[in-house]
Amino acid sequence: MGNKMVMISFVVVGSLLMAAMADVDLSRDLEITWGDGRARMVGNNNNDNDGHILKLSLDRDSGSGFRSRNQYLFGKIDVQIKLVPGNSAGTVTAYYLSSLGLTHDEIDFEFLGNLSGEPYIVHTNIYSQGKGDREQQFYLWFDPTKNFHTYSILWNPHNIILYVDGTPIRVFKNMESRRIPYPKSQAMRVYSSIWNADQWATRGGAVKTDWTQAPFVASYRNFNALHACISTNSSSSSSSCSSHQQQPWMKHSLNASGEAMINWVQKNFMIYNYCTDTQRFPRGFPPECSSP
Numbered sequence: 091m092g093n094k095m096v097m098i099s100f101v102v103v104g105s106l107l108m109a110a111m112a113d114v115d116l117s118r119d120l121e122i123t124w125g126d127g128r129a130r131m132v133g134n135n136n137n138d139n140d141g142h143i144l145k146l147s148l149d150r151d152s153g154s155g156f157r158s159r160n161q162y163l164f165g166k167i168d169v170q171i172k173l174v175p176g177n178s179a180g181t182v183t184a185y186y187l188s189s190l191g192l193t194h195d196e197i198d199f200e201f202l203g204n205l206s207g208e209p210y211i212v213h214t215n216i217y218s219q220g221k222g223d224r225e226q227q228f229y230l231w232f233d234p235t236k237n238f239h240t241y242s243i244l245w246n247p248h249n250i251i252l253y254v255d256g257t258p259i260r261v262f263k264n265m266e267s268r269r270i271p272y273p274k275s276q277a278m279r280v281y282s283s284i285w286n287a288d289q290w291a292t293r294g295g296a297v298k299t300d301w302t303q304a305p306f307v308a309s310y311r312n313f314n315a316l317h318a319c320i321s322t323n324s325s326s327s328s329s330s331c332s333s334h335q336q337q338p339w340m341k342h343s344l345n346a347s348g349e350a351m352i353n354w355v356q357k358n359f360m361i362y363n364y365c366t367d368t369q370r371f372p373r374g375f376p377p378e379c380s381s382p
């Protein structure tokens with residue numbers, strides 16, 4: 091009997107936790123910053139007043155965007171996104187972490203739209219102290235417009251890892267010992283926006299946005315920054331984590347199976363890597379491209 095009770099309470103607690111996750115009102119963590127009504131927090135179908143889902147939309151006049159209320163200094167931050175369905179050619183949906191200023195740090199996911207049925211490109215970049223130019227691009231192994239999928243950024247003092255549905259697609263290691271700047275002292279906010287980039291986004295700009303399909307809408311849910319250190323001061327290292335440095339994610343780096351997953355993604359889905367672009371770097375690749 092005892093066992094059954096325990097089982098049942100596990101199930102109940104489990105579903106309560108799930109419900110709590112899905113119940114998170116996005117307005118607790120996120121604020122709409124621009125778009126003049128084109129960005130909206132809406133409820134699930136059965137409850138239209140809560141803010142479970144955030145929708146960003148783009149039409150001929152404007153895009154829209156949101157940002158996190160908090161700034162973070164290190165963290166593991168997840169969000170689920172359903173990208174613009176149908177003909178999204180020419181549109182870019184960006185989701186990124188960024189600090190402010192000329193020597194800012196930034197960790198980017200940008201989703202480049204495409205014609206119906208043609209593959210999105212996930213464009214990634216990492217800036218440290220104002221210097222980016224570290225693009226890698228990927229196709230996905232699923233249609234990102236059919237369902238919500240989880241996009242995560244793990245950022246700790248050792249490395250930055252980008253994940254799609256828990257699969258690591260890119261890692262940027264702390265190589266300060268080789269004098270390569272690493273983001274570690276500027277707090278960053280989460281930002282997301284949708285805009286028109288038909289000068290370059292789809293097949294290098296060859297396919298333009300079809301405005302008869304507007305508005306273009308991307309949807310977000312389950313933003314989770316519970317494992318992130320909230321920073322109260324953008325220029326100092328004071329954050330909510332100073333007392334609990336022991337958090338496992340603060341030390342996380344890829345083990346052998348994580349490395350194998352990255353290799354699988356890079357072999358099968360990577361379509362651009364700045365570290366192999368000889369036309370762009372005829373006189374040698376940036377230092378972080380070579381192993382020590």
Ligand SMILES: *[C@@H]1O[C@H](CO)[C@@H](O)[C@H](O)[C@H]1NC(C)=O
Nearest residue numbers: 202203204208209211292293
């Ligand atoms: C769009 O589809 C074309 C044709 O399949 C492909 O070459 C391109 O990489 C896709 N993605 C973007 C964003 O252009």
Ligand SMILES: *[C@@H]1O[C@H](CO)[C@@H](O)[C@H](O)[C@H]1NC(C)=O
Nearest residue numbers: 342343344345346347348349
């Ligand atoms: C590698 O790390 C993942 C989590 O990222 C973990 O689930 C897995 O058990 C680890 N594998 C080994 C062999 O340690």
